[in-house]
Amino acid sequence: MLDLRARRPALSPSILNADFSHLAQVFRQLELGGADYVHLDVMDGRFVPTISFGLPVVEAARRATSLPLDVHLMVVEPERHVSDFIAAGAAIVTVHAEACLHLYRTVQQIHAIGALAGVALNPATPVTAVEEILPFVDLVLVMTVEPGYGGQALIPATLRKVERLRRLIDEMGLPAVIEVDGGVKPSNVAAVIEAGADVVVAGSAVFPPNGSTVDALQALRHAMRRS
Numbered sequence: 001m002l003d004l005r006a007r008r009p010a011l012s013p014s015i016l017n018a019d020f021s022h023l024a025q026v027f028r029q030l031e032l033g034g035a036d037y038v039h040l041d042v043m044d045g046r047f048v049p050t051i052s053f054g055l056p057v058v059e060a061a062r063r064a065t066s067l068p069l070d071v072h073l074m075v076v077e078p079e080r081h082v083s084d085f086i087a088a089g090a091a092i093v094t095v096h097a098e099a100c101l102h103l104y105r106t107v108q109q110i111h112a113i114g115a116l117a118g119v120a121l122n123p124a125t126p127v128t129a130v131e132e133i134l135p136f137v138d139l140v141l142v143m144t145v146e147p148g149y150g151g152q153a154l155i156p157a158t159l160r161k162v163e164r165l166r167r168l169i170d171e172m173g174l175p176a177v178i179e180v181d182g183g184v185k186p187s188n189v190a191a192v193i194e195a196g197a198d199v200v201v202a203g204s205a206v207f208p209p210n211g212s213t214v215d216a217l218q219a220l221r222h223a224m225r226r227s
C-alpha cells in the first residue's frame, strides 16, 4: 500500500490544464519532472459547474504511467462511483465532505476495496466538519480556491485553515496527511508548506501555455525546498 508519509513534501500535478490530445507525453513529462503522484480532477457538472473527465481518462492514465493516481472526485453522491474509480486504477480516492452524506461508510468502502481515502473541504467549509472522520482518513484535501476551474488565485485566508488543521491532526496524533489544492505556484508554495501542507497540487503552474512542464515542475520543487 502507498505510504503517503514517506514522501513529504510531495508534488501531485493536476492534468486539468494539460493538452489532452497528447496524454501519454503529458504523463512522461510529469515523470521526468519528478512528480510524486498524478492528481486527476473528476468534475460532474453538478457539484461543480463544469464537467471535466471520468473513468476512461483515469484508465488511460493507469496504462500510461506508474505514478500513483490521486483522484479528486468533485461529484455529488461520490459513494456511487468510488469502486469504479478504484477499479480504473486510483490509488487515492478523495471525496468532498459537502457532497457525501455518510462519510464514514464511504471511507470504509474505499479502504475495503484497497485504496487510500481522502476527504476534501471547500474554502467555506470549516475544519470542524472533518474532525470526527480524521482518525479514519489517510488524507485531508484543503481547497484553496473554489473547486471547478484551474487557473484561479489562491485565497490567502485558506492558509490559516491549513494551519488549524495541521494543529488538530498533530494534537490528535493522527497519521493523515494534508493536501493543498488550488492556485499553488512557485511564489506561494513555500507559504503553503509552511502552513502545514504535506502534498501540494499544481495545475496551471505546471502546464504553462508556451513553456516546459519539466522545467515548471523543477521550479516548483526548488521553491518547495526553500520553505
Ligand code: DX5
Pocket (backbone or CB within 6 Å): 014, 016, 039, 041, 072, 145, 146, 147, 148, 149, 150, 151, 152, 181, 182, 183, 184, 201, 202, 203, 204, 205
Ligand atoms: C480545482 C481543482 C484543482 C485545480 C488545480 O477544481 O481541484 O486541482 O484545477 O489547478 P490550479 O493549480 O491551476 O489551481
Ligand code: ZN
Pocket (backbone or CB within 6 Å): 014, 039, 040, 041, 072, 181, 201
Ligand atoms: Zn483537485
